[in-house]
Amino acid sequence: MNEQEMIDRLADVLDQDSGVLKVDTPLDTIGWDSMGMLSVIALAKTNGKTITGVQIRAFETVGDILKAAF
């Protein structure tokens, strides 16, 4: 999966327009909240990865999610 495909997948999970998301997009500009966190944890799980509560609360950008969830 290339970077754009990951962003598209993430946008789908977060109910966002994929055009809005870039690697360096700050999460606090896209309504990042507790519901988004659970969605990303589920996404990571489908990719065989686990993101802890401590890790996810430290995420600041879309890039942080991509590194951890894919």
Added chain:
Amino acid sequence: MKIAYVLASGVLTTDDLVKEYPEWTSEKVVAKTGVVSRHVVVNGETALDLAERAAKELVSSCDVKVEDVDFLLLCTQSASYILPSSACLLQNRLGIPTSAGALGFDHGCSGFIYGLSLAKGLVSSGMAKNVLLVTAETYTKYISREDKSTRTIFGDGAAATMIDEAAATKVGAFSFGTDGSGAEKLIVRDGKLFMDGPEIFNFTLDIVPKTMEDVLTKNNLTRDDIDLYVFHQANKFMLDSIRKINGLPRDKFYVNLETTGNTVSSTIPIALKQLEISGRLQSGMKVMLVGFGVGLSWGATVIEV
């Protein structure tokens, strides 16, 4: 087994809630939590009040006789007093014979499973003939107005279940688990509830598949033998994730918190009652019950309808 349930007197809709949290829409909250409205205690209503109402509903609607109860189990984490046990208070309120045993225990989301195991043990061993198991919770009293995540999820309610000798034979073997190292992930401190949503979600995704396999093994069953999966109704997103990750068929996996919210230890008996009312429960069906949550604690069994 005979089941009845009640919900707290007040109603808080998601439409009302999101007025306090403008960054969320009702559609978004309902899509994620599955909760359109939840009941909340008002006017000093207590878990003991709900427990009493549920038990009386069972008596009036399911032809259960209070005088036949020889053991009362009350599961609540919203006790009326530090002491005495709310189970003793409930015995008195219901007029259960003073010759009956009464035991209170304080589990949350796994509470019904643990209660069912205690009831089966009491009946199967001959120590009791008719066990009244009541689960009752008022988590909304612990939730801070600022905590929008948990406010959208939880609701207050109670359920009463009669386990007699016939019902006990329909309850299979159990799978249990406990991990107290996760206590801080869902805890009430200084009267306020704190829940680490991501960590509880991770715990659930990790423990449920293992518990399912363990309870199937203990009951000499395979997934093909299971007609329905009734899990603790934590929230819709979590349940949908569990279903997908475990490859469970949608038509066998019950999800319904629309008008109840997460009622903690009562979600499973409420779900069973809803299924009975809707006609979905057919004699001979095998239903897997799995409870998981605060403690951290989990448990499962398979019942035959």
